[in-house]
Amino acid sequence: MSWLKGQVFAICLTILFINSILAGDCPDNPNVLAPCECKNFNETHKMIYCPEYVELDVVGVFKNLSQALAGKNKQFYHLRFFNKLTEKLPANAFADIEFQDIWISDTRIERIHENAFSGTKNTLTKLIIDRIPIVDANGTGDNDLFKAIRQLPRLTDLEVTRTLLTEIPDGALQSHPSLIRITLSNNFDMKRIGKHAFSDIKTLFYVTLEETDISFISDEAFSQESAELEFIIRFMGDDEAAYLPAAFQSIKRPVNLHLTQLFPGKGGSNIPLEFHYIPESTYRPFLDQHPMHRIFSMLDSDDCDDKRNDWLRKRSPNQWYMIRVYIGCRDENRGETAVKEIQSMNPKADIKLLKLDLSSLQSVRHFAKELSQLESKVDILINNAGVRVTDCPDLLTKDGFEMQFGTNHMGHFLLTLHLVPLLRKSSAARIVSVSASAYKCGEIHLNNINLQNGDYHPWVAYTQSKLANVLFSRELANRLRHVHINTYALNPGVIDTDSERHVEKVDETKGKGFMKRHLMMTPFIGSQTTLYCALDEGLDDE
Incomplete structure (x- = not known):
């Protein structure tokens, strides 16, 4: 398996490179850092932790640490600053101690100096500001959170x-050179987004503004020059915010704009619902600005009849309909939990759960029969289930197939064939199969599909199943080319899900923990490619 050795070699090089940057060590005398502590973040990296209810001279502590580490590596992976008695972060707060990841939470900090992070500006890639009473700078003095952020050239999150x-x-963040993800949530006093607040950030992929009460977005707040890189804006506000005529019109990059509304719920909580209507004055120019601009916002049945939505209904007639979603799930308790979670965000979502175990062909047949009794047609089939297992060559499906191949391919294969008659009854159906980039390493072992007689390896089995997804989708496209059913196979990227729950458990502070925090996408972001293949009108003829 020379190709496999090559893959492992590349990964080892990457890990060694990261370790060489972040291999700072704790001081020989722990008292120089008191009351903060130097701890193991994982087997390789160290972190600094500043505890809650203790008096803390921030500048003094980190100057002492810098002197104690003179001539040594002063780079640490993580700073967890939870000191509740600290009220401000002064200039050069952490001396020349460098971090990749800083989390400031549950403190009394109201002001952060624009040079607070100057000693670590060349290494900091992630900054979390959480549960602190920081207030607006209002253009006065040197205490300005956003000025401090603009001085962090490598910050991505x-x-x-x-x-x-x-x-x-x-x-606020205009022309930042490296930001990829921006999350602003639960800032309940936030009312306004200023002009050019997020403009001209060429690396930007994802912005979320949730659990806020934003009612004003300035012109060109999100202005972006023309580029191929798509990005996502997830905006939760109210109908007033939706009226802003120029808020999104200056975005020249392809954008997926998710509009969600807040309404007061029981017990004072907030229940996110969708905007009641999409104002033409605001969003027609936005949609006209770029052919790849998309708006996602589910209107309920009453809103569909609202005359203010006529323009959008005429513009996209193929996407203006009520959707019923069926979720096939082996574990009905987990399935019910997923359904309740979705309905808590959108109480009017029409979602039904059916039992489906893809490792059992009998279960697949039963699911297809049950669905055919409930629906006369199917518009979209998303083959999204999957499993990765540990080194267990004897783990077979109920029908005798190796578990990964049997679940990831054979189950979907049979399900799709049984549902083709229902898909044919749709005016424009789609079949979306979620594969993985690992298919490039795969090989179909036709003479030993279960990889028996010592040929089994979990990675080989997994890549075989993912290659089978791609080959099946391509052959299906060929056989269905004369009917109105389009098929797609996709690689969603590296997403933080529990697909590896059957893999041998690993410490979250080790390999996957590092990947989860810095390399993996959230399920929301990771689902965008699947939604694009399932819903985008531009793919109708592809």
Whole structure:
């Protein structure tokens, strides 16, 4: 398996490179850092932890640490700053100690100096500001969170949650060189997004503004010059915010815009619902700006009849309908939990759960029969289930197939064939199969499909199943080319799901823990490719 050795070699090189950057060690005398502590973050990396209810001279502590580590590596992986008695972060707060990841939470900090992170500006890639009473700078003095952020050229991930900020000021993050993900949530006092707040960030992929009460978005707040890179805006506000005529019109990059509305719920909680209507004055220019702009916002049955939505109904007639979703799930308890979670976000979502065990061909046949009794047609089939297992060559499906091949391919294969008659009854059906980039390493072992007689390896079995997904989708497209059913196979990327729950458990602070925090996409982001293949009108003829 020379190709496999090559893959492992590449991964080892990457890990060694990361370790060489972040291999700082704790001081020989732990008292120089008191009351903060130096701990193991995982087997390789160290972290600094500043505890809650203790008096702390931030500048003094990190100056002492810097002197104690003179001539040594002063780079640490993570800083967890939870000190509840600290009220401000002054300039050069952490001396020349460098971090890749800083999490500031549950403190009394109201001000952060624009040079607070200057000593670590060349290494910091992730910053979390959470549950602190930080307030707006209002253009006064040197205490300005967003000025501090603009001085972090390698920052890719920013989270600002549960603060007292009332606005994202003009030019807050304009032209930042490396930001990829921006999360602003649960900032309940936030009302305004200033001009050019997020403009001209060429690397930007994802912005979420949730659990806020934003009612004003300035012109060109999200302006982006023309580029192929798509990005996502997830916006939760109210109908007032939807009226802003120029808020999204200056975005020249392809955008998936998710509009969600907040309504007061029981017990004072907030229940996210969709906007009641999509104002033409705001969103027609936005949609006209770029052929790849998309709006996602489910209107309920009453809103569908609202005359203010006529323009959108005429513009996209093929996507203007009520959708019923069936979820096939082996574990009905987990399935019910998923359904309740979705309905908690959208109480009017029409979702039904049916039992489906893809490792059992009998279960697949029963599911297809049950669905055919409930529906006269199927518009979209998404083959999304999958499993990865540990080194267990004797783990077979109920029908005698190796577990990964049997579940990931054979189950979907039979399900699709049984549902083709229902898909044919749709005016424009789609079949979407979720594969993985691992298919490139795969090989179909026709003479030993179960990889018996010592040929079994979990990675080989997995890549075989993912290659089978791709080959099946391609041959299906060929055989269905004369009917109105389009088929797609896709690689969703590296997503933080529990698909590896059958893999031998690993410490979250080790390999997968590192990947989860810095390399993996959230399920929301990771699902975008699947939704694109399932819903995008531009793919009708492809």
